[in-house]
Amino acid sequence: MSSGMESAACEGMYSKLIDEEVSYFDEMNRRPDAGLSAHPVSPVRVALRPGGPGPYRPATFFLAALCAVLLISIxxxxxxYKNLPQPAAGPEVQIQKQKQEANVTALIAAIAKLQQEKAELQQEKAELQQEKERLLARLDAETATKAPEVIKPAATAAATATAPVCPQDWVLFNSSCYFISRHTRDWRDSQSFCQSKGGHLAIIHTAEEQSFLWERLPRGHWNAYWFGISDEHTEEEWKWVDGTPLVGGFWEDGEPNNHIDEDCGYIIKTRKLERVAVKSWYDAPCSMYWPFICEREIGAAAANSTAAPQ
Known part of the structure; x- marks a missing residue:
């Protein structure tokens, strides 16, 4: 835009000079003594003829050249100036930017450290859980194989001959000994463990037996224990581990419901005092890990205690 204005200014100055030159010679021709001149043609007019060097023409060319030089210079x-680099940001802006970059770097490092610590804690938790399970299984195995604790004999010889005995950490009810585990297994592994100790998962027929076992379970948020019932072979046909069908039962209201392919039974005892022993059975997937209750019959019934599930 500046170059256009300079060109227009130069052209205006050139036109003004030509107009002034023409006006000057017109005025000379109108003077009274113009006709008395001894020369028939004015030397000025001769200068204005085509091809003649006028007195303003060199100045005009000089100004035009000057305008061209100014235009090129602009x-x-x-x-x-267009190609000059942009000025750098001020020192305060640079300092602020460096601080922000340092804060971001520190935050990323802190997050990475927390993630690493989380992974280490999870691994440590898993190792402790495995160690706990191993120790509890070892403890159960040791206590289940200890020598039986003989119950004090009665006064008569007949009573002495028929006095039932249970291993240490097993409890007696009627003609059976019961073992309540402190480690967890799935339902099938629980049954295998009980069979290895000469018994099976508990078979519960009466309300008295149910109440006896339920009273010996600790209360907790959701303390659950496998016992010897399932319908894994035929849905809704619940059978005991000895193959006999279930008659009645002590299910909670709405149970069993087979909510997520739930084929095995367990007993629960929670902190809610409103719960009762005769409404404490639930069904669950057999693959879940719960503690369990073993039963071993005393006397002649023990011969059938290791029967496989039907």
């Missing part, structure tokens, strides 16, 4: 200066 274009060169504009191009020079």
């Amino acid at each position: 274009i060169a200066v504009a191009a020079h």
Whole structure:
């Protein structure tokens, strides 16, 4: 835009000079003594004839050249400043930017450290859980194989001959000994463990037997224990581990419901005092890990105690 204005200014000055020159010679021709001149043609007019060098023509060319030089100079200066690099940000901006970058780097490092600590804690938790299970299983195995604790004999010889005995950590009810585990297994592994000790998962027929076992379970948020019932072979046909069908039972209201392919039974005892022993059975997937209750019959019934599930 500046170059256009300079060109227009130069052209205006050139036109003004030509107009002034023409006006000057017109005025000379109108003077009264113009006809008395001894020369028939004015030397000025001769100068204005085509091809003749007028007195303003060199000045005109000089000004035109000057305008061209100024125009080129303006274009060169504009191009020079356009190519100059942008001024750098002030020192305060640079310091603030460096602080922000340092904060981001520190935050990323802290997050990475927390994630690493989380992974280490999870691994440590898993190792402790495995160690706990191993120790509890070892403890159960040791206590289940200890020598039986003989119950004090009665006064008569007949009573002495028929006095039932249970291993240490097993409890006696009627003609059976019961073992309540402190480690967890799935339902099938629980049954295998009980069979290895000469018994099976508990078979519960009466309300008295149910109440006896339920009273010996600790209360907790959701303390659950496998016992010897399932319908894994035929849905809704619940059978005991000795193959006999279930008659009645002590299910909670709405149970069993087979909510997520639930084929095995367990007993629960929670902190809610409103719960009762005769409504404490639930069904669950057999693959879940719960503690369990073993039963071993005393006397002649023990011969059938290791029968496989039907």
